[in-house]
Amino acid sequence: MDIKHLHYFVTVCDQLSYSKAAQKLHISQPSLSNAIKNLEQEVGSPLLERNTRKMELTDAGKILYQKSLVLLSQMNILKKEMEEVKLTGSGDLIIGIIESVKHWIPKVIRGYQGRFPSINIKLIEVLSGKAVKESLRKYHTHLLITNQFIDEEDIESFPLYDERLMLVLHKDHPLAEKESVRLKDLASEPFIISTEGFQTREDILTAFSFELVNPQIKFEIERFETALTLVRENLGVTIIPENYLSGSTDASLVRKTIDSPALERTVYLAYMKNRYLAPAVQAFLEEVRGKFPSKT
Amino acid sequence: MDIKHLHYFVTVCDQLSYSKAAQKLHISQPSLSNAIKNLEQEVGSPLLERNTRKMELTDAGKILYQKSLVLLSQMNILKKEMEEVKLTGSGDLIIGIIESVKHWIPKVIRGYQGRFPSINIKLIEVLSGKAVKESLRKYHTHLLITNQFIDEEDIESFPLYDERLMLVLHKDHPLAEKESVRLKDLASEPFIISTEGFQTREDILTAFSFELVNPQIKFEIERFETALTLVRENLGVTIIPENYLSGSTDASLVRKTIDSPALERTVYLAYMKNRYLAPAVQAFLEEVRGKFPSKT
DNA sequence: CCTCATTTATAGCTTCAAGCTATCAATTTA
DNA sequence: TAAATTGATAGCTTGAAGCTATAAATGAGG
Known part of the structure; x- marks a missing residue:
């Protein structure tokens, strides 16, 4: 029959x-x-x-x-x-991201939605370490934007852009005057940092430990915006990705570059190398690459 | 695919x-x-x-x-x-019948339902003339019980039994005394007959016309039971199939045979000759044949 | 680190279902 | 009665879908 x-x-x-x-x-x-x-x-x-x-x-x-x-x-x-x-694949496009992409990814998504209006995009904050690779392999995410360089057979990983993590202080803060600031200068400052699980937190703590400094963590926040609010009140200092600040012009805040190689990081785009990518996924991938042509 | x-x-x-x-x-x-x-x-x-x-x-x-x-x-x-x-065929078994089968067909159906409980039986009173053949050919009915002998290439038609149409009168009726009654004796009697469309009505009227008698139709009924009720009140006389009376023993009623060959009829079972009969239809057919073995 | 076992992929062969053309048979129409 | 139309039958051809044998990949275990 x-x-x-x-x-x-x-x-x-x-x-x-x-x-x-x-x-x-x-x-x-x-x-x-x-x-x-x-x-x-x-x-x-x-x-x-x-x-x-x-x-x-x-x-x-x-x-x-x-x-x-x-x-x-x-x-x-x-x-x-x-x-x-x-x-369109399953109709869902699931992208693992780190927090600092938030300043540019909306623009990419806007352009993309025009071409694939039926696609439902999900942004997932991918946790640290092994979870990154797992999320790709187990089909939790189609694409990954991460600051970890992944050196695995089955995962393609190429750099998008470099970004520095920069110190942000209140303009009245004593360190605001200084020419250059080092991590050890922050040892006794009330420090504002992302909560457990965010990649930026790990990057910062790694940088501190390289210089054998123990920061005084006073506040743990989930959004960088919250950190900036606290700094505006001069309740402490924080370190956040430079890109996150690019737009804001706030007279009460001062940005400082810290001379620590660990605070410079590369942001990568990663995906499964030999797995079939639905055109909808492929298209997003190219949209992102097009946004950052310098590194590719 | x-x-x-x-x-x-x-x-x-x-x-x-x-x-x-x-x-x-x-x-x-x-x-x-x-x-x-x-x-x-x-x-x-x-x-x-x-x-x-x-x-x-x-x-x-x-x-x-x-x-x-x-x-x-x-x-x-x-x-x-x-x-x-x-x-089971379509799940429906549609049988065209004449009225007089009502006294025996329930027994057949009872036996049949045991073997084919999922079959939905529909009994249709088949109208006269061409409608009989049409109903078979157009799939309105699967089987037909009729007193018309159908002489057509594609329709199988075999006799089940003979039955007489018999006169029924009230015991106080003048004709109840007589040895034999003829149709012309009924010419001036108030006559009870089936309404338009029933085969028995046609048979009776044909019998009358053979003897050039015009019956005085006073009542037209749809069920023989109604006719008998009217006769019990001595409101008129009627002619109905002998089989329909076989069960009833009613002191107020008198049955009389009328000497008219047109009032003797054969009941046939008919179905499409070359058409596939679902086993459920076949089975019913044989159930009926088994009930009337003498003629087959 | 090197087998062994397990599992999927590939190559090449065979067969039968599903297509085709040609033609017959039945029946309506002119 | 001839022509036209339509479904059935016969016989042929081809390709999809099966098979066996074997290669390739990889995890497990000594």
Whole structure:
């Protein structure tokens, strides 16, 4: 009982003629004749009462016709949907990000949504360490924007841009005057840092530990905006990605570069190397690459 | 995109292994491998991420899996239903009857329902003349019980039993005394007869016209029971099939045979000769034949 | 680190279903 | 009665779908 045969059968029922149906189906009339005969054999009862002039459906034929119509339409829907899926993947595009992308990714998404309006984009803050690779391999994310360089056989990882983590202080803060600030100068300052799990937190703590300094963590925040608010009140100092500050012009804040190589990091775009990427995923990938051509 | 291939695909997804799936499907592993590859080509995107150790569904695979499950289950339902239809026809058994069968057909139906409990039996009072043949040919009825002998190429018609139409009067009626009654004796009697469309009405009127008598039709009824009620009140006389009276023993009623060959009729069972009869129809046919073995 | 076992992919062969053309048979129409 | 139309049958051809044998990949275990 093949879908194709049901299609043949339905066409014959619609046309009430083998010859006409055969024409519609682009097969010869004898082939169609045979196909229906086989279908009847398979079903176990006649479907059409026919002679050279008249054609009528039997009881069994009527029932099969009804059911077949439903099944065929659903088969068509399935095909259409798979056609759609071929272009858009599952309809979801899941991207793992670090926090500092927030200043540029909205623009990319805006451009992308024009081309793939039906795609539902999910941004996930990918946690540190092994979770990054896991999220790609286990299909949790399609693409990853991370500051970890991933050196794995199956994962392609290329640099997008470099960014520094910069010190931010209140303009009235004593260190604001100094020419250059080093990490050890911050040892006794009330420090504002991202909560556990954010990559920036790890980067900063790593930088401190390189210089054997133990910062005084006073505040743990989830959004950089919150950190800046605290700094505006001169409640402490913080270190955040430079890109995050590029837009804001706030007279009460002072930015300082800190001379620590660990506070310079490269942001990478990563994805599974040998896995098929749906065009919708591919397109986003290229949109991002186009935004940062210098490094590629 | 064949149902069979979807079945293959779903089985692989369930087993997460080609070899195991191939075993379940009773085909070789390479055949299955090929089938899936072709399916992927047809869909246009990979469905399974696979190497010799691991197997995972892609986004497209997940979606096709879900949809295929639905489609396959519906295909199974369709097959089951056609299986059912093969045994029971359309699920309906439509029988055209004349009124006088009412005294014996319930017994046949009772026996039949035991064997085919899922069959829905419809009894239709078939109208006179050409409508009888039409109802068979146009699939309105599967079987026909009629007092017309049908002499047509495509219709099989065999006699079940003979029955007389008998006069019924009130015991106080003057004619109740007489040895024999003839139709002309009824010319001035208030006559009770079936309404237009019933075969018995036609038979009776034909009998009258043979003897050039014009009965005084006072009452037209739809059920013989109603006619008998009227006779019990001595409001008129009627002629009804002898079989209909066989059960009733009513002291106030008198039965009389009328000497008119036109009032003797044969009841036939008729059906389409060359048309496939579902076993459920066949079975009913034989049940009826078994009830009236003398004539067959 | 090197087998062994397991699993999927590839290559090449075979077979049968599903198509084709040609033609017959039945039946309506002119 | 001839022509036209339509479905059925016969016989041929081809390609999809199966098979076996074998290669390639990889994880497990000594």
